[in-house]
Amino acid sequence: MPKRVVIKGPKNRILDDFFKVDEVHLSFEKFDGSMSEVVRRLNFERGDSVAAVLHHRERDAVFLVNQFRYPTYEKGPGWITEIVAGMIDEGEDPEVAMRREILEETGYLVERLVHISDFYLSPGGSSERIFLYCAEISGAGPAEKGGGLAAENEDIRLIELSTAEAFGQLDRGDIHDAKTIVALLWLRARLGSEGG
DSSP states (O other), rough: OOEEEOOOOOOOEEEEEEEEEEEEEEEEBBBOOOOOOOEEEEEEEEEEEEEEEEETTTTTTEEEEEEEEGGGGTTOEEEEOOOEEOOOOTOOOHHHHHHHHHHHOOOOOOOOEEEEEEEESSSTOOOEEEEEEEEOOOOOSSSSSOOOOOGTTTTOOEEEHHHHHHHHHHHHOOOOOHHHHHHHHHHHHHHHHHHH
């Protein structure tokens, strides 16, 4: 049953840039039914995003991408191997956004999208929600160049791995991106259940 939240005063945007940070003061209903003291909370507002593991059934392959991600640079390695992902434009359907991002980053056209889940990445500080998919692709190669958008200074390398090697990287701890870990675990479970 939903509990009460009382917002005290207006929401204050304390950072309004590529990312946005909102500050709010509120009290919330505790599990014993009483209301909490007024607390200050911050929300890192990024918008919603999409992500997909690309699976090529005929080649028994998984396609990942590698690109520079500044927030990982100081802790290493800077260049992260991950599934295709991107932001949903305002008013855009998540499936439409996913197909667009796959074409931009890899050049592949999607045969079928299977919705895996949607989830919050870090609900203690961010409202960002990811719509996660498995994208089935086929054919000998991409339909377009891929590599990301030059206008956004993207420099994306496409990586093809056998499913066995992708799962091996997962098991060795070589994958450091949460959405990629979730997607590969899902794919392994799905392929295992289809085979058995």
